[in-house]
Amino acid sequence: MSTFKQLRLMITIELAARGRDDLPIWSSYIVGVSARSSVEGRMSSETKSTPTKFGVALFPGFQALDVFGPLDALNNLSDSTPLEFIVLAATLDPVNTKVNGPGRIGQSIVPTHTFDNCPEDLEVLLVPGGFGARDSAILTPVAEFVKRIFPKLQYLLTVCTGSAIVARSGILDGKRATSNKRSWEWATAQGPAVHWVRQARWVVDGNIWTSSGVSAGIDLMFAFIADRYGEGVAKQLADRAEYVRNTDSSSDPLALQVTKECGEQVYERDSFLSCSTTPWGVGIRETSHKWALSILSAGSFRT
Amino acid sequence: MSTFKQLRLMITIELAARGRDDLPIWSSYIVGVSARSSVEGRMSSETKSTPTKFGVALFPGFQALDVFGPLDALNNLSDSTPLEFIVLAATLDPVNTKVNGPGRIGQSIVPTHTFDNCPEDLEVLLVPGGFGARDSAILTPVAEFVKRIFPKLQYLLTVCTGSAIVARSGILDGKRATSNKRSWEWATAQGPAVHWVRQARWVVDGNIWTSSGVSAGIDLMFAFIADRYGEGVAKQLADRAEYVRNTDSSSDPLALQVTKECGEQVYERDSFLSCSTTPWGVGIRETSHKWALSILSAGSFRT
Numbered sequence: 001m002s003t004f005k006q007l008r009l010m011i012t013i014e015l016a017a018r019g020r021d022d023l024p025i026w027s028s029y030i031v032g033v034s035a036r037s038s039v040e041g042r043m044s045s046e047t048k049s050t051p052t053k054f055g056v057a058l059f060p061g062f063q064a065l066d067v068f069g070p071l072d073a074l075n076n077l078s079d080s081t082p083l084e085f086i087v088l089a090a091t092l093d094p095v096n097t098k099v100n101g102p103g104r105i106g107q108s109i110v111p112t113h114t115f116d117n118c119p120e121d122l123e124v125l126l127v128p129g130g131f132g133a134r135d136s137a138i139l140t141p142v143a144e145f146v147k148r149i150f151p152k153l154q155y156l157l158t159v160c161t162g163s164a165i166v167a168r169s170g171i172l173d174g175k176r177a178t179s180n181k182r183s184w185e186w187a188t189a190q191g192p193a194v195h196w197v198r199q200a201r202w203v204v205d206g207n208i209w210t211s212s213g214v215s216a217g218i219d220l221m222f223a224f225i226a227d228r229y230g231e232g233v234a235k236q237l238a239d240r241a242e243y244v245r246n247t248d249s250s251s252d253p254l255a256l257q258v259t260k261e262c263g264e265q266v267y268e269r270d271s272f273l274s275c276s277t278t279p280w281g282v283g284i285r286e287t288s289h290k291w292a293l294s295i296l297s298a299g300s301f302r303t
Numbered sequence: 304m305s306t307f308k309q310l311r312l313m314i315t316i317e318l319a320a321r322g323r324d325d326l327p328i329w330s331s332y333i334v335g336v337s338a339r340s341s342v343e344g345r346m347s348s349e350t351k352s353t354p355t356k357f358g359v360a361l362f363p364g365f366q367a368l369d370v371f372g373p374l375d376a377l378n379n380l381s382d383s384t385p386l387e388f389i390v391l392a393a394t395l396d397p398v399n400t401k402v403n404g405p406g407r408i409g410q411s412i413v414p415t416h417t418f419d420n421c422p423e424d425l426e427v428l429l430v431p432g433g434f435g436a437r438d439s440a441i442l443t444p445v446a447e448f449v450k451r452i453f454p455k456l457q458y459l460l461t462v463c464t465g466s467a468i469v470a471r472s473g474i475l476d477g478k479r480a481t482s483n484k485r486s487w488e489w490a491t492a493q494g495p496a497v498h499w500v501r502q503a504r505w506v507v508d509g510n511i512w513t514s515s516g517v518s519a520g521i522d523l524m525f526a527f528i529a530d531r532y533g534e535g536v537a538k539q540l541a542d543r544a545e546y547v548r549n550t551d552s553s554s555d556p557l558a559l560q561v562t563k564e565c566g567e568q569v570y571e572r573d574s575f576l577s578c579s580t581t582p583w584g585v586g587i588r589e590t591s592h593k594w595a596l597s598i599l600s601a602g603s604f605r606t
Contacts, residue, residue, distance in 0.1 A: 063375065082406065085408035
């Protein structure tokens, strides 16, 4: 055993016998590197990159959980693995989850960089979805930024209708991808040349990872962490978040549910117009006006 | 059928046949009220309040998913139910999820109100957890604010170690509550007079709802929405987020896992010092130094 390995083992054992409050900052990095190296030892001979420079592209009306589901896992990963993180937007003004106009509540996030001054060495970009992207004045700058930065990235991750934004940039043409199941028609229309995979919690094609709607982004990020940093690290982070992962990318209960309820050919127009669970859909069922539901099934919702 | 009911039914059917882009803002409220009324019709005769004025209390080093898991559901609820929402903090400076010092990445949220100028008519307050609360200089102002505002609230909701913050205010004394399973010892020490429930995804005692760690806040919020606005509304929102809910408050896989791995009497000291899944725990197992794991089990981690 080399002197360095002996030293690392001694530090590991020493740290294991002490409380966290006693640990200097640098020790978590040594321990993190130690843990990651041992996990990577199990991996195949394929060269695995472990990116450290992450960013998210925000826009007004982004979906909060699309962003903070995955980022919560990344934030926790940074306790043991040194990471850098930037929040990108069109301007440095705080970006609200609310689309303009009354009727919806929201919260504001502070960007750290604009799309125009994104560092050239960004390695991983996360693109969330959200109703703001239905406005082309909001969608276009994000899609243009993604198109410009993509060749420099190691990985591009999207959540929900984030894949629709990326599809508009043309990057997904000819690739497999998925998106939000209740915004399927709109999302897939943004990229007619994309091989859209309907039943998938997430899809990986090359260095592009796309997830299904909203909460699926959490499973995507844990899968990405498992792939890049090791399954042990992903499990530790999920346990810490008390999160029961969906580790099967093809397991997609909602896609099955929508198909079962609406028939193979009936898809929704957007999140407000699914055939089964709109606010008024609930009302219709509760008051037993099933003929009204039939109108939905037989009418303009059929693709 | 009354004229009003006929009018409402006509509007409902008319809206169902049109695309969302055509809908005026007010229509979603009519539809929302229609759906909620019909769901509430099924409820027991117990008087149910449906609060509309929500807020969250932030502090430096709050856990991102503790906040944005529940808020994502609330944001979506506000599409059909008029809500108001405020972000509270000690000052109006943006609040970062990162605790001070190097080594952890984070994102900043913009408060709308300070603890000192919280509106008197706030109805529901959400208190997240996070490592920032380990610093009493950060915890104390939040606990004092909660103690002051609680008598005016309809409901107090906590996620993760948010219950530890509230416990410090004394509000939970004599009540049942739960908290983060990997920070159990620290959290429960903040309220020795609280009846802590170890195996629970969430606990309701009177008008106080406390959840287990991080992701459990999502299930808590859907349960709260189901209780206040109806199960149909909660299901619609969860489906929209493509989220598979845990609807059983006593189903807590992580509590069982920790007990199984560590024995009945072995709990962790904090999130960095669980007996099974610390970064160095992974490393130890991977290198087969099981005797080192035995040291953990037999040593200072035993309560």
